[in-house]
Amino acid sequence: MNSLNEENYLKALLNLSLADGEVNVKDLSKHLNIKMPSVTSMMKKMAEKGWVHYESYKPLRLTEQGKKEAALIIRKHRLTEMFLVEKMGFRWDEVHDIAEQIEHVKAPEFFAKMDELLEFPKFDPHGSPIPDKNGTLVWATWVKLSECEPGDEVKIVAVTKSSEEFLKFLNSREIALGLEMTIISIEPFDKSMVVRYKNHEAETLSATVCERLLVSK
Amino acid sequence: MNSLNEENYLKALLNLSLADGEVNVKDLSKHLNIKMPSVTSMMKKMAEKGWVHYESYKPLRLTEQGKKEAALIIRKHRLTEMFLVEKMGFRWDEVHDIAEQIEHVKAPEFFAKMDELLEFPKFDPHGSPIPDKNGTLVWATWVKLSECEPGDEVKIVAVTKSSEEFLKFLNSREIALGLEMTIISIEPFDKSMVVRYKNHEAETLSATVCERLLVSK
DNA sequence: GTAAATAGTTAGACTAGACTAACAATTATT
DNA sequence: AATAATTGTTAGTCTAGTCTAACTATTTAC
Ligand SMILES: [Mn+2]
Ligand SMILES: [Mn+2]
Ligand SMILES: [Mn+2]
Ligand SMILES: [Mn+2]
Numbered sequence: 001m002n003s004l005n006e007e008n009y010l011k012a013l014l015n016l017s018l019a020d021g022e023v024n025v026k027d028l029s030k031h032l033n034i035k036m037p038s039v040t041s042m043m044k045k046m047a048e049k050g051w052v053h054y055e056s057y058k059p060l061r062l063t064e065q066g067k068k069e070a071a072l073i074i075r076k077h078r079l080t081e082m083f084l085v086e087k088m089g090f091r092w093d094e095v096h097d098i099a100e101q102i103e104h105v106k107a108p109e110f111f112a113k114m115d116e117l118l119e120f121p122k123f124d125p126h127g128s129p130i131p132d133k134n135g136t137l138v139w140a141t142w143v144k145l146s147e148c149e150p151g152d153e154v155k156i157v158a159v160t161k162s163s164e165e166f167l168k169f170l171n172s173r174e175i176a177l178g179l180e181m182t183i184i185s186i187e188p189f190d191k192s193m194v195v196r197y198k199n200h201e202a203e204t205l206s207a208t209v210c211e212r213l214l215v216s217k
Numbered sequence: 218m219n220s221l222n223e224e225n226y227l228k229a230l231l232n233l234s235l236a237d238g239e240v241n242v243k244d245l246s247k248h249l250n251i252k253m254p255s256v257t258s259m260m261k262k263m264a265e266k267g268w269v270h271y272e273s274y275k276p277l278r279l280t281e282q283g284k285k286e287a288a289l290i291i292r293k294h295r296l297t298e299m300f301l302v303e304k305m306g307f308r309w310d311e312v313h314d315i316a317e318q319i320e321h322v323k324a325p326e327f328f329a330k331m332d333e334l335l336e337f338p339k340f341d342p343h344g345s346p347i348p349d350k351n352g353t354l355v356w357a358t359w360v361k362l363s364e365c366e367p368g369d370e371v372k373i374v375a376v377t378k379s380s381e382e383f384l385k386f387l388n389s390r391e392i393a394l395g396l397e398m399t400i401i402s403i404e405p406f407d408k409s410m411v412v413r414y415k416n417h418e419a420e421t422l423s424a425t426v427c428e429r430l431l432v433s434k
Numbered sequence: 435g436t437a438a439a440t441a442g443t444t445a446g447a448c449t450a451g452a453c454t455a456a457c458a459a460t461t462a463t464t
Numbered sequence: 465a466a467t468a469a470t471t472g473t474t475a476g477t478c479t480a481g482t483c484t485a486a487c488t489a490t491t492t493a494c
Contacts, residue, residue: 003480005480005481024441025441025442026440026441026442034482035483035484036441037442037444037445037482037483038481040442040444041443041444041481041482042480042481042482045480045481056443056489057442057443057490084327088330088331088334089334090326090330098322098327101323102319102322105318105319106318107314107315107318109307109315110301110315113305117305220450220451222450222452241471242471242472242473243470251453252453252454253471254453254454254472254473254474254475255451255452255453256472257474258451258473259450259451273459273472273473274458274460274471435494436494437492437493437494438491438492438493438494439491439492440489441488441490442487442488442489442490443488443489444486444487445485445486445487446484446485447483447484448481448483448484449480449481449483450479450482451479451480452477452479452480453476453477453478454475454478455474455476456474456475457474457475458471458473458474459472459473460470460472461468461469461470461471462467462468462469462470463466463467463468463469464466
């Protein structure tokens with residue numbers, strides 16, 4: 001049985017390894033708010049368990065087993081977020097911290113029931129994909145808003161690095177999943193975008209914001 | 218912030234102290250499946266925190282503070298059980314172990330929302346009272362079925378010591394909360410009861426069972 | 435290519451919470 | 465009252481998981 005701490009390390013490892021599958025001790029340490037020596041010793045333990053490939057001074061990599069374990073926790077997290085929003089009436093900016101705790105509940109029936117009541121959702125309230133029961137996680141091939149061109153008509157499909165403050169900012173601008181917008185112009189010097197949607201004729205979005213919005217064209 | 222372990226001790230203390238408010242180290246140890254020396258040392262720690270009165274070789278007693286903390290956890294447990302049954306479609310014999318985990322979630326909004334969606338229930342699916350937000354717990358003045366007489370017409374209002382096996386036994390006999398039954402006779406030598414209800418003309422219930430069913434007349 | 439900066443590891447200490455073995459107090463039995 | 469059984473405590477050990485201080489390897493800068 002995996003401990004709560006091990007589960008948090010697994011999740012962090014998967015979240016940080018989306019690019020090339022490699023994770024630095026430093027980044028993991030920062031992400032978990034745990035000092036580097038503690039991280040090193042946990043990595044040795046998790047290597048014993050067959051969840052990470054660990055070699056001194058080399059970057060960390062999850063094993064296939066480790067990826068699967070991690071994805072199954074993320075599955076519980078995202079199903080919970082979806083349940084909280086769809087069945088309990090929470091807003092998308094309220095659910096992360098609650099799900100952060102409930103994801104550690106050991107009761108397959110509980111998550112199976114959520115899944116069923118939600119009719120087997122594929123995405124969470126922030127547009128992130130929900131891994132399937134086997135721990136298979138497919139990231140859809142969305143593109144960042146920041147990579148689009150003036151004139152493009154796009155639809156918001158997901159939000160990355162969705163902190164509570166960021167989600168509240170989006171709420172305040174009436175930006176939500178499914179929203180369609182047109183890119184009017186891009187400011188060359190700071191890469192901010194001016195966009196049009198609904199009754200917002202010319203809203204300016206900073207590069208930071210555009211980096212975190214995923215869209216389909 | 219109270220740790221998960223402390224919370225389990227608190228709950229056990231309250232559950233075991235319903236009679237005179239006193240709890241033995243032995244009983245607590247057995248209930249929690251933790252050896253006596255570990256219990257003693259935790260009691261010293263909890264005495265420091267102001268949750269129990271502890272004196273060497275004397276029975277344990279919760280302080281007012283301790284009772285309140287304990288009741289608030291039991292509140293979360295019972296609200297959760299009710300939510301699982303009423304809003305998620307679990308049976309009453311399936312919910313205890315799940316609630317046992319969710320009761321430790323630190324997110325007042327989450328339990329407040331359950332409470333609201335359930336329209337502020339006063340009892341859990343087993344008929345046990347749900348403590349209020351201030352940690353006040355009132356046990357209704359129900360009477361045990363075992364204390365009733367032949368000829369009495371009673372209604373089942375709660376189930377105590379409701380293990381999964383016991384609840385499944387009740388399911389198999391179609392006994393549920395709200396059921397009305399008439400006591401036909403009591404076998405003098407083993408105190409078993411013969412009762413009539415619904416289409417059950419003469420069902421025999423052992424003394425063990427009758428001890429655990431609470432009724433109103 | 436050496437020096438400085440950064441990243442990672444080792445060693446050793448600490449806390450929470452468990453355990454066993456040995457001992458002490460209390461309660462029950464004769 | 466003396467003895468036996470039961471209950472509770474003390475002392476010391478262990479594991480998981482964290483930390484700081486000191487050291488080492490790797491990377492970056494000149
Ligand atoms: Mn989340
Ligand atoms: Mn999410
Ligand atoms: Mn219960
Ligand atoms: Mn209950």
